[in-house]
Amino acid sequence: MSTLLTLLDALDDLPQARNLRERTYHALGDTVVDVGCGGGRAVGELAARGVRAIGIDLDPAMIEIAIERWPTSEFHVADATALPLDDGSVTGYRADKVLHALAEPEQAVIEARRVLAKNGRAVLVGQDWDTFVIDSDDPELTRTLVHARADGMPNPRVARRYRNILLDNGFTNVTVEVHTIVWTDAAVLPMLANIAGKGTWLDDQAARAHDDRLFVAVPVFLACGTRAD
Numbered sequence: 001m002s003t004l005l006t007l008l009d010a011l012d013d014l015p016q017a018r019n020l021r022e023r024t025y026h027a028l029g030d031t032v033v034d035v036g037c038g039g040g041r042a043v044g045e046l047a048a049r050g051v052r053a054i055g056i057d058l059d060p061a062m063i064e065i066a067i068e069r070w071p072t073s074e075f076h077v078a079d080a081t082a083l084p085l086d087d088g089s090v091t092g093y094r095a096d097k098v099l100h101a102l103a104e105p106e107q108a109v110i111e112a113r114r115v116l117a118k119n120g121r122a123v124l125v126g127q128d129w130d131t132f133v134i135d136s137d138d139p140e141l142t143r144t145l146v147h148a149r150a151d152g153m154p155n156p157r158v159a160r161r162y163r164n165i166l167l168d169n170g171f172t173n174v175t176v177e178v179h180t181i182v183w184t185d186a187a188v189l190p191m192l193a194n195i196a197g198k199g200t201w202l203d204d205q206a207a208r209a210h211d212d213r214l215f216v217a218v219p220v221f222l223a224c225g226t227r228a229d
Helices: 003-012 015-024 040-048 061-068 105-115 137-153 160-170 186-198 200-212
Strands: 031-033 053-059 073-075 090-096 114-129 169-185 216-227
Touching: 003 015, 003 169, 015 040, 015 090, 015 169, 031 040, 031 105, 031 137, 040 053, 040 061, 053 061, 053 200, 090 105, 105 114, 105 160, 114 160, 114 169, 137 200, 137 216, 160 169, 160 186, 160 216, 186 216
Parallel strands: 031 053, 031 090, 053 073, 090 114
Antiparallel strands: 114 216, 169 216
């Protein structure tokens, strides 16, 4: 299993993350495309609710795992900017922790509008990679590590632009919510290792976890919009 999928699974198992995921399913209708589906959890959960859910991911290995986990669901290897779906063919579009990895996230939102039927709902979810809140004895180093990790991504700050991207590309009734995920235990250490790698800083965070003094908070942005025409 890839390191990325291990991290995603650990995050998705958190009660706070499960509650947020349930929130993203609201009013998506009966045919939903989940773009950047990873291991397919959202597709499986939507299918269990009687929805026709279609999982899309650019990584063939992720799609293989998704098919293994959810063998009765529908999955495709495809780019977020070129979905294998007809115009107006879905009632809901969901992209969770995806747009920061795209060179041109606006193109994915344009594609979302294309595949959505009239009054279809688009949901964008993700963290702003500059706004990880981590308690540390070395705040300057922590800031440097967080920003360096962010700067290694194509669009680390796209989540703060979700509202404007939706508005600029023909969506109406656009809303934005912020849901903060909080860790105080060792479950977050793999994510911190992904930010900082091995070393004294990570050792300090592990010691904090051991002593019940760890604190990490990540604001997650949930933006929704409607295709009105």
